[in-house]
Amino acid sequence: MPPSAVGWPVALRHGAIRLRPMRRRDVRAWREVREANLEWLRPWESTSPDGGVFPTFGAMVRANNRMARQGLSLPMIIEVDGRLAGQVTLACLVWGSLRSGAVGYWIDHRRAGRGIVPLATAMLCDHAVFSLGLHRIEVNIRPENEASLRVVEKLGFRDEGLRERYLFINGAWCDHRTFALTTEEYPPGGLLARLTSSTD
Numbered sequence: 001m002p003p004s005a006v007g008w009p010v011a012l013r014h015g016a017i018r019l020r021p022m023r024r025r026d027v028r029a030w031r032e033v034r035e036a037n038l039e040w041l042r043p044w045e046s047t048s049p050d051g052g053v054f055p056t057f058g059a060m061v062r063a064n065n066r067m068a069r070q071g072l073s074l075p076m077i078i079e080v081d082g083r084l085a086g087q088v089t090l091a092c093l094v095w096g097s098l099r100s101g102a103v104g105y106w107i108d109h110r111r112a113g114r115g116i117v118p119l120a121t122a123m124l125c126d127h128a129v130f131s132l133g134l135h136r137i138e139v140n141i142r143p144e145n146e147a148s149l150r151v152v153e154k155l156g157f158r159d160e161g162l163r164e165r166y167l168f169i170n171g172a173w174c175d176h177r178t179f180a181l182t183t184e185e186y187p188p189g190g191l192l193a194r195l196t197s198s199t200d
Helices: 024-036 057-069 117-131 145-156 192-200
Strands: 012-014 017-021 076-078 083-094 101-105 134-143 157-169 170-184
Touching: 017 057, 017 117, 024 057, 024 083, 057 076, 057 145, 076 101, 076 117, 083 145, 101 117, 117 134, 117 145, 117 192, 134 145, 134 157, 145 170, 145 192
Parallel strands: 101 134
Antiparallel strands: 012 017, 017 076, 076 083, 083 101, 134 170, 157 170
16 A cells, blocks of 8 residues: 555544544644643653754644655544544554554543543554554553553553663653554454443
């Protein structure tokens, strides 16, 4: 599949949860949620070692859309009941003989613990496998991030072990555990169907 076939923009929905591209008019809601979660996200969120950041919100939206159109990532806002609640991104997309991507996510701490992130991750992974034809999806998590570890446990990702000094976070190169699924071990009905059937 060529990168242009990712079909951007795309929106996905399950019940009250909707995944969609970031828009410039999200700026106020985005800033409110991010400011309310600065300390909550600081220990887990990757940063640039050179301190580089987007100069404006609009620049971030344009960069996200450009990368999505190029087939390099799928950055999706998580909406719950129509309100911005976080983000889930399928990044590091590689096509050709690898057909792989890595999922990352964050959620507003005021909505944490309600099963939103596992559902959103399952939705995006199912889209990646069934619509985009990816063969492998991974999630990289700091070993002490218990909330994120519960997400991959619920979704049935396989633990591939420790990557030392893998990502730059909060001023330091931090170890991460890598979890993955390939299509050979993917549930036939998808992650979302397995997750929702197990919680019924």
